[in-house]
Amino acid sequence: MAEARYTIGVDFGTESGRAVLVDVADGRELGVEVYKYRNGVIDERLPSPDGDVLLGPDWALQDPNDYLETFKQTVPAVVAKAGVDPGRVIGIAIDFTACTMLPTKADGTPLCFLDEYRRRPHAWVKLWKHHAAQPEADDINRVAAELGETWLARYGGKISSEWFFPKALQILREAPEVYRAADRLIEAADWVIWQLTGVETRNNCTAGYKAIWSASDGFPKTEFFAALDPAFANVVDEKMSRSIVRLGDVAGRLTEQAAGWTGLRQGIAVAVANVDAHVSAPASTVTGCGTLVAIMGTSTCHIVLSEDAPTIPGACGVVADGVIPGLFGYEAGQSAVGDIFAWFVDNCVPPIYHDRARARGLSVHEILEEDAAALRPGQSGLLALDWWNGNRSVLVDADLSGVLVGMTLATTAPEIYRTLIEATAFGTRMIIDAFEKGGVRIDRVVACGGLPERNRMLMQIYADISGRTFRIAASAQTPALGSAMFAAVAAGPEAGGYASIGEAAGRMAHLRDEAYEPIEAHRETYDLLYGEYVRLHDLFGRGGDPAVKTLKRLRLQAAAVAAGS
């Protein structure tokens, strides 16, 4: 028997970073360490000494030092906890939220590390959920439509304020001197790899999904950027790089400095950076076509692989090699899933269920699920549209809001709870149907993330409503596991790793034993309810009835008056 080899995957989340140490042979997770970012999500004031620099609404920043601390705090600790010889760790890889980006000097020093920029908000990391670049996103979408940019179709017809160029353009417009001082604008994912390797790389996943890049067409052309602002014309050549590295490749080797931070061997392989959702696909065993990967938590992200790239209306993006080398990777999403259930529990559940939960040492979710699981499809008489946080796919419309139909004086909280779960399942089925109509096959679903492992009723409802078998990834931390798998690929067979992510997935990724099969007796009612859902979805979501848009407009107007008074 060969001696054990290990890799480490580091998952950079919104609130914390997490390192997992994995056995390359079988994917066993031998240890996990989490570092809660000291400065967390910076959305009110900069962590400058005086705390006197306030941020505007919709701002969300981070401190790049928290990323370095993640390496220093978690990697040595996880090696120690697992009790393995650090010399047997053959590679390291990371995944990150995206688009999370920052301005740096040419040597990689973040501008916010420099005294002269430390009090400038635009010098810090813009986190994925920094939404203050909406005017820039609107302009980009408008100009792209005017110029007939062909790349718009790859992104469902609209790009998001969360993405790279709206954030970059916001820096230029609001802090031109910060923009000028920035030698580089870079994804935080790529920046941390730069810190580990001393080599600046740009991964094709964030470039493709968040920075409008494709292997065939590159970035949007200079004329497009110039139309936004003459000073923005050469943003790619001045601040970025046209050299994009494919997932699965080696970014570089661990430097002496980074070996010092991590306690790992200098020179081991460091993989090209990846995105948390996308790296979850192989960690859920999915490296081929026909399977939808659903990363289900507060929101849901969907990943689907395909051999070609037909246009799917309302998908978030399609990128060649964007998830698995050799295949097109589609991303789609539902902007609120677990968030809706949490909202319901926090805002709509009367004391009796809280009391029952407390008395039995269960969560309110579990108490509601007990009652809700006893209901038959259709028995609540309720139907919802799951738009509490807008609709990401297939309508791509953040202005939509939730709808609930069918309440009577006998309607109970567990009935509404089940209805909200069903609504998110109908939303998933809409996305599956959009892919299949577009020519991308989806035969089954593998779910991962926080929701599936906890909620059997939810999984069964999803299977019943979608008509697909649902399996669940064995790992509770698929992003970090996926990164560890890519680290094994970066290390390569010669160092005890694997030649491809497919091979790594075959050994290191696993599913739970249980499978959720559609219950035939539930299908007819759910098909009928889905018909109602689709009709109301199109009615309220595609302009047939303007109610939700009018309500949003009146809400904003009233809020503005209230704020001014």
Next chain:
Amino acid sequence: MAEARYTIGVDFGTESGRAVLVDVADGRELGVEVYKYRNGVIDERLPSPDGDVLLGPDWALQDPNDYLETFKQTVPAVVAKAGVDPGRVIGIAIDFTACTMLPTKADGTPLCFLDEYRRRPHAWVKLWKHHAAQPEADDINRVAAELGETWLARYGGKISSEWFFPKALQILREAPEVYRAADRLIEAADWVIWQLTGVETRNNCTAGYKAIWSASDGFPKTEFFAALDPAFANVVDEKMSRSIVRLGDVAGRLTEQAAGWTGLRQGIAVAVANVDAHVSAPASTVTGCGTLVAIMGTSTCHIVLSEDAPTIPGACGVVADGVIPGLFGYEAGQSAVGDIFAWFVDNCVPPIYHDRARARGLSVHEILEEDAAALRPGQSGLLALDWWNGNRSVLVDADLSGVLVGMTLATTAPEIYRTLIEATAFGTRMIIDAFEKGGVRIDRVVACGGLPERNRMLMQIYADISGRTFRIAASAQTPALGSAMFAAVAAGPEAGGYASIGEAAGRMAHLRDEAYEPIEAHRETYDLLYGEYVRLHDLFGRGGDPAVKTLKRLRLQAAAVAAGS
């Protein structure tokens, strides 16, 4: 100064009877006494010695002895409590829920008082909310439509299972020997007057609103009843009376026996029976055209007076002299109002508001109102259709259910609470608009009942949304006051009473000082929201979108399967 004269109004409610002693000069209420019916609402088993006679679903019965007990328990007590000379009580009158009806022998003895019928459910009083005669109502509506009965239009195109003939037909079908044994079928309202006077009368209010009678056309013709069942052909002549007495008239004089029960003088005037909602109109000062009376509690009943009787689609009924002699009285209604708010508090309000209420010694309603009152129109971004218990007017459709649009992850319980109040106000505006479109003017609204006096925000929202000034009746017990007013009219000027109900209202009925005027700054937003409400109302309520109907069908199917499994 003349010596004081008093009258007594007795209001027979669903759970209790209430007597109020009133000063005829100014309507001051000098005392109130309530008798909670010993047998209450009988909806599970008969109060027979063994309690072994079970009732079916949707049954609701009462014990006529509870009505007699009401007189015996409350009238002497209220006279004693007020400390007045019973010899100065010049008249007595009652109002009742309707249609609440019972079978009796020719001498007025209820069949359920006789040993041989005491164990027969159909021998007892059928309370207004006895809903087990729906098949009979369906047949009546079908046959009426087939035969082109012109009276259907007076009742908005459909009669209710709560009304007289469905209940009578149910007795015939399910207990023909009880039907045969009944010499009379009579409204409980008229039966209690019979007990006070020894004279059987039939009031034109229940006859008109609940028994398809009109002064011009009488009852439906024999052929119609025969088409339902040959044995039903002569129900009017065999079991009822074609002699109908107008509101405001004297039914008879207090008998020696009834004087013994009540401690009042034998021979004083007893007014013709009335209905609780209808008698509230003059008690709210309304005896003429142009004012909507809204009796607001768990549900809302509307009364409007008119000099002519155009067809108002979806009104519950129009009866000449049905509320005030000389005018047509319209009835309309909203089948759930306070019930919706109570449902919300019981089923949808999280512990924090309950805790705040407890800490401050307030109700949860009051806590929610505090937060909701701080919101501007439109600020919640929410809109609801108030159909938690179907729609009585203007759609006349019990199968409809509630709709809520516009939820986000930031939506709070007070926002939903306010939205539900707004929804019922939009429902009221729909009814006002239906009257005005039909040619019945509504310039202002007077509200009475349990809701208005407690809830200032609700009143202001109703004024803002309807664009009408809202006043509130001064009396907290308008039905009993209204009855006392009719008692003064029955007594007449010669006994110290009044010549007409209009004259009585001018002296005895009062409004609270406060007036809720529409706030101009709120009108524009509420007009916009009302436009959304009307469109969704028509979409879901008039067949444009079948969602609520489909959901109801699936709910009933699933419940049937669940019950059978």
